[in-house]
Amino acid sequence: MTAGIAPPPPATEEGLGFVGAVRDKIDLIVTPTFFVILAAAVGAVWTYSDIDSTTARILSWDNLLPNITDHLVMTFWSTVLVVAFAIPLGIFITRPRFKGFAGPILTFANSGQAIPAFGLLVIFAGAFGRGQQTAIFAFTVFALLPVLRNTMVGLQQVDQSVIEAGRGMGLSKRQALIGIELPLAVPVILAGVRTALVINVGMATLAFLIGGGGLGEPIYAGLQLNRPTAVFISGGMVAALALLIDFIAALAERYLKPKGI
Amino acid sequence: MPEALIKLEKVSKTYPGTQIPAVAELDLEIYKGEILVLVGPSGCGKSTTLRLINRMIEPTGGRIYFEGEDVTDVNPDQLRRKIGYVIQQIGLFPHRTIAENIATVPQLLGWDKAAIDARVDELIETVGLDPKIHRDRYPKELSGGQAQRVGVARAMGADPDVLLMDEPFGAVDPITRDRLQNEFLRLQQELHKTIVFVTHDIDEAIKMGDRIAILQEQSVIAQHDTPERILAHPKTKFVEDFLGSGATLKGLNLMRAGEVELDDVTTIQAPTSRDAVLKAIESSGGQWVLMLDEKGIPKRWLDRRSLDTTDSLDQAGKAVQVTVEPEDTLRDALEKMLQSAVGTACCVNPDGSYRGVVRVETLVALIDQLQTAERDRQAAMS
Numbered sequence: 001m002t003a004g005i006a007p008p009p010p011a012t013e014e015g016l017g018f019v020g021a022v023r024d025k026i027d028l029i030v031t032p033t034f035f036v037i038l039a040a041a042v043g044a045v046w047t048y049s050d051i052d053s054t055t056a057r058i059l060s061w062d063n064l065l066p067n068i069t070d071h072l073v074m075t076f077w078s079t080v081l082v083v084a085f086a087i088p089l090g091i092f093i094t095r096p097r098f099k100g101f102a103g104p105i106l107t108f109a110n111s112g113q114a115i116p117a118f119g120l121l122v123i124f125a126g127a128f129g130r131g132q133q134t135a136i137f138a139f140t141v142f143a144l145l146p147v148l149r150n151t152m153v154g155l156q157q158v159d160q161s162v163i164e165a166g167r168g169m170g171l172s173k174r175q176a177l178i179g180i181e182l183p184l185a186v187p188v189i190l191a192g193v194r195t196a197l198v199i200n201v202g203m204a205t206l207a208f209l210i211g212g213g214g215l216g217e218p219i220y221a222g223l224q225l226n227r228p229t230a231v232f233i234s235g236g237m238v239a240a241l242a243l244l245i246d247f248i249a250a251l252a253e254r255y256l257k258p259k260g261i
Numbered sequence: 262m263p264e265a266l267i268k269l270e271k272v273s274k275t276y277p278g279t280q281i282p283a284v285a286e287l288d289l290e291i292y293k294g295e296i297l298v299l300v301g302p303s304g305c306g307k308s309t310t311l312r313l314i315n316r317m318i319e320p321t322g323g324r325i326y327f328e329g330e331d332v333t334d335v336n337p338d339q340l341r342r343k344i345g346y347v348i349q350q351i352g353l354f355p356h357r358t359i360a361e362n363i364a365t366v367p368q369l370l371g372w373d374k375a376a377i378d379a380r381v382d383e384l385i386e387t388v389g390l391d392p393k394i395h396r397d398r399y400p401k402e403l404s405g406g407q408a409q410r411v412g413v414a415r416a417m418g419a420d421p422d423v424l425l426m427d428e429p430f431g432a433v434d435p436i437t438r439d440r441l442q443n444e445f446l447r448l449q450q451e452l453h454k455t456i457v458f459v460t461h462d463i464d465e466a467i468k469m470g471d472r473i474a475i476l477q478e479q480s481v482i483a484q485h486d487t488p489e490r491i492l493a494h495p496k497t498k499f500v501e502d503f504l505g506s507g508a509t510l511k512g513l514n515l516m517r518a519g520e521v522e523l524d525d526v527t528t529i530q531a532p533t534s535r536d537a538v539l540k541a542i543e544s545s546g547g548q549w550v551l552m553l554d555e556k557g558i559p560k561r562w563l564d565r566r567s568l569d570t571t572d573s574l575d576q577a578g579k580a581v582q583v584t585v586e587p588e589d590t591l592r593d594a595l596e597k598m599l600q601s602a603v604g605t606a607c608c609v610n611p612d613g614s615y616r617g618v619v620r621v622e623t624l625v626a627l628i629d630q631l632q633t634a635e636r637d638r639q640a641a642m643s
Contacts, residue, residue: 159350159355161348161351162352162354162355163352164348164350164352165348165351165353165354165412166352166365167317167341168315168341168346169341169342169345169346169366169369169418170339170340170341170366170369171369172338179354180354258356259399261355261401
């Protein structure tokens with residue numbers, strides 16, 4: 001990033017400055033770098049260490065592939081459910097008429113995250129039975145808070161004068177919400193979704209505890225059978241997957257943000 | 262009696278949980294085509310009053326009539342689409358381009374795309390911006406003055422008869438404010454909108470208003486009249502205090518630079534030479550000549566001494582930094598004169614070309630007249 005080709009600073013005082021410019025890009029530089037280092041390490045260990053038949057079985061594609069698929073499926077659906085619940089809920093409790101609900105709903109979301117992940121899984125398994133679906137529901141509750149809170153904050157930080165001007169021109173409440181408030185809250189909401197996504201990738205590692213599959217299976221197998229190479233490689237895969245998903249989310253955040261803000 | 266386009270009848274607003282109304286039984290008539298200025302100290306309820314008209318605040322009592330029709334209970338969203346609204350913070354939509362911002366109300370009203378596009382370009386030009394340059398920009402790329410112009414253009418999107426303006430020029434620097442006021446007055450001469458304008462600045466009120474309503478606590482009207490009559494006959498102590506001292510000088514707010522007789526100075530048009538300038542100074546008999554550029558826009562004041570020190574005409578003498586427009590009040594002109602290097606204010610046409618000069622002597626003579634008139638009046642009263 002050369003100063004010479006940088007675009008002129010915008011008319012408002014939003015010029016980023018050096019630190020700002022680096023911070024602005026950090027997502028797009030650091031995460032892929034870590035990903036590459038991690039992938040290289042996993043690849044190197046896999047290629048150069050002694051792999052006995054047990055390790056080989058744990059790490060066989062026949063074994064790994066379904067786990068990776070399960071992992072992604074759980075991450076995807078729990079995030080979709082989080083978005084589907086938390087964003088409308090966040091909109092609901094920021095409407096002046098329903099402000100009273102904000103307290104109780106936030107408390108509920110808070111407790112979802114306050115309960116240890118393992119405990120939450122076990123409670124859900126007790127209530128709804130073991131399996132992948134139960135795991136997805138548990139993760140949804142666990143990751144509700146960041147999206148809910150960011151939806152609230154995102155909507156609340158919208159400049160009141162912009163809404164006032166819009167309403168003053170005859171936008172209805174709904175039109176102002178859809179046309180002005182939500183687009184302007186998108187960056188903050190997306191940041192929350194990204195957090196939820198990262199939480200869910202990590203959480204999916206625990207799904208094996210209640211029979212949900214995922215990359216927790218090979219890690220657990222490696223631990224049980226005392227095969228550190230298998231543990232390292234499958235652990236590395238989870239980490240790499242998390243970084244990759246975070247990177248995709250960072251790109252989405254950058255390019256889904258409405259122009260002009 | 263002119264036709265009242267908007268009529269407030271005993272309108273009041275009491276906020277929930279309070280006893281004292283913010284606006285108490287206000288009667289107000291706004292005539293077609295006038296600029297009515299609501300002016301008063303902070304907290305007098307002038308903004309609240311404005312927002313009662315388009316029902317951004319719902320009145321708790323009284324009736325509001327718009328074009329003779331009782332609109333107290335109609336759908337406020339529909340009502341607002343017929344009334345332009347400009348606020349001090351402007352509130353442009355940051356995620357929409359200038360064109361999209363201006364198209365807001367036409368779109369709500371379901372105009373077709375071609376009509377909207379044409380209207381948007383027309384409005385961008387009307388407020389003195391260039392559609393080619395600004396149409397697809399985002400608000401953050403605009404300066405404060407440009408943003409305010411777009412705010413006005415947006416309010417006029419669907420060509421409403423009425424504009425409500427809440428301290429529209431309050432957030433820009435004094436020079437830009439002055440220019441925006443002048444442009445707006447020029448615009449109003451063509452458009453004849455009905456405008457309710459809120460300000461706390463009595464000078465702005467006198468400059469902009471066809472009529473002024475001075476409000477005190479709870480939007481009680483202390484005096485409602487033309488600026489001339491308010492200055493000449495303040496009805497109560499409150500009004501007198503609000504006008505402040507120097508009512509005579511305030512009188513300068515009533516006269517526009519375009520209305521007084523302008524003096525002429527010797528001008529010389531670029532490109533020219535040092536010798537030609539010297540000759541012009543000699544033949545003029547005065548000290549200064551005014552150099553205009555190729556388009557006739559005043560550029561520099563030149564005198565003999567300044568030409569002794571440098572040969573370049575672009576460096577010599579004093580630059581013309583501020584100019585007076587015909588819509589400027591004489592008070593504006595006086596301020597600009599004080600800023601001018603030679604104690605004389607250049608008056609220019611709307612296109613920036615030279616029109617004449619306002620001299621200190623002219624203003625002094627006028628102030629003398631005003632003071633004499635004031636003394637006579639006071640003598641007559643006592």
